[in-house]
Amino acid sequence: MQTVIKTESLSKTYTNTAVPVHALKDVNLEFKQGEFTAIVGPSGSGKTTFLNVIGGLDKPTEGKVVIDDVDIATMKESQLFDFRLRHIGFVFQAYNLIPVLTAVENVSFIMLLQKKPKKEMEQRAREMLDQVGLSEKLHVRPSQLSGGQQQRVAVARALASKPDFVLADEPTANLDTESAFNLLDIMARLNKEENITLIFSTHDQRVIDRAKRVITLVDGAVDKDEHFKRN
Amino acid sequence: MHTLVKISWRNIWRNKRRSLVIMTAIALGLTGGIFISAAYMGLMNQTIEESIYTQLSHIQIHHPDFVNDKELRHAIAGAGDIAETLRNKDEVRAVARRSVTDGMVASPHLSSGVSIRGVHPEEERQTTSFHEQLEQGTYFTENGRLPSVVIGEALADDLQSQHGSRIVLTFHDARGEMISASFRVEGTFRSTASAYEKGNVFVRARDLAQLTGGDETITEIAILLKDEKHLESIQSALQQDYPELKIRTWNELAPDLEFVLEYTEMSLMWIIAVILLGVAFGVLNTILMSVLERTRELGVLLSLGMKKSRVFTMVILETVFLSLTGGAAGFAAAIVLINLLQPRGIDLTLIGGEALRDFGFSPILYPELELDFYLKVTVMIVLFAILAAIYPARKAIKLQPADAVRK
């Protein structure tokens, strides 16, 4: 299987604090095409920092992030924007959506920025919303959706443009158990069907049990990297 | 682009109350600014129209030497034929021939320099609306023993003469001989400008000819057009036909009028600019607040790969939409106000506007404003909105996506 993301002695130190915070320490990881990986660890262990750095939202203090054989540190800012737009899907913990756009407009948003043809875009957006079980809510704005429904729209948006991989930071954190499982099922299915690499952070044991690979961070360093056989 | 417009437009309605407050501020400021402008421009246009229809007409023809030396000896050769040709033109409404000369008017109390205007009353009736402005007496309907003269009210006061009084006019004939003759005041007229009332007296051209013992010497031909839009084309046509004559349009005859009009418009634009500048700070504050409270959302947009230039444009668009909506409301209110007051006018004599007459203005104001003015103000609104938006928009794109999405 092809390696999509590789980190080489990745470190991130925040120095804007009274005492420097070593949020990531010498992280060397590889993610292969189609993986379904959970990043776990206690609060403050560096999960968000890790996802931000590999997603190009934040710069490492040391080490490199190599995506499809390109060191993203060598990209200019505008290239990085474009790279994110074309290759990475993001799902944040909450408030992912553009409040003034309807569900279907939100899902279309990335494809719109990618200048996909209108027809194709609309069809794909509907299809994705259908996949996450929201075909009834196409023209509803985020404020009229529940937290779980909003996260499903965010997942639909992240996957609609068929990125190489999706980074999801605690996508289930604000959801009740049922919604959390529901979302996870959707993610697992899309991972399988569309072969999209999924990396998500969580400290939710229910969710951890579903992942095929679980990476545990402790104080910014990789503590464990386990693979499980699940279906 | 379409989506950016949609998002921006919807964004301004997210905090309805805050947006409405600033829109109201813009609207009120503009209603005031536009209305005052309409009042002033109305006043100016009225003054110009008044000058054209009572004094200047659209175009005047003179002998070139007459311009600096207003004497009968600088007559227009073949004036009768010229006037006849002009009357047959489609664009021309009326033509009046005049024997104009500088001279003196004297009563037992005072003598004063005036422009003596020998007219053909029947032509003058169609060209200048003087006969409508008579305060006392009649306009060349009497045929008494003495020739008639019609003078301004202000001059009548100075001379202490009135309807029926006898006054003496002195001038040079076409050969340069001094002529003095008695006239009877047949009527007095009112003009918006008291200077005009004091500086002009009207007599029959025929009477002047009789006094000089020769034919009528026409020194001025005034042309009133059906539509001002033909002004330049007629002027150049005439200049071609009569290269030896001086042909001037109203704005060349009274350049100060044109200047005052331009100057007034300029000043009003500045007043509106000052109003907009004040409002712009309010707009800046509103947009800055909305950007700051959307840190997370903007961070998400940047994270997803929306370019900074687009985020910047979005904030600019929001500001422009906000300002234009307020501006449109202001325009609407001002237009309603102007149209309400347009038919009857605003009577300034109630608040001491009588003194306006001394400066050549009518005390009744009819507010009016051309489309062009609104367009210029619209451009200003957009410019000020963009200026006000730059700081908040820069703030928006300085956000670090990683920090912003953590908020």
Ligand SMILES: Nc1ncnc2c1ncn2[C@@H]1O[C@H](COP(=O)(O)OP(=O)(O)OP(=O)(O)O)[C@@H](O)[C@H]1O
């Ligand atoms: N912008 C920042 N400036 C300074 N320190 C930061 C910043 N962001 C994160 N940190 C610190 O870096 C460390 C790692 O934080 P991070 O948010 O990556 O942890 P996390 O595993 O995502 O935690 P949580 O489970 O609570 O989300 C923490 O000690 C945190 O306080």
Ligand SMILES: [Mg+2]
């Ligand atoms: Mg986190």
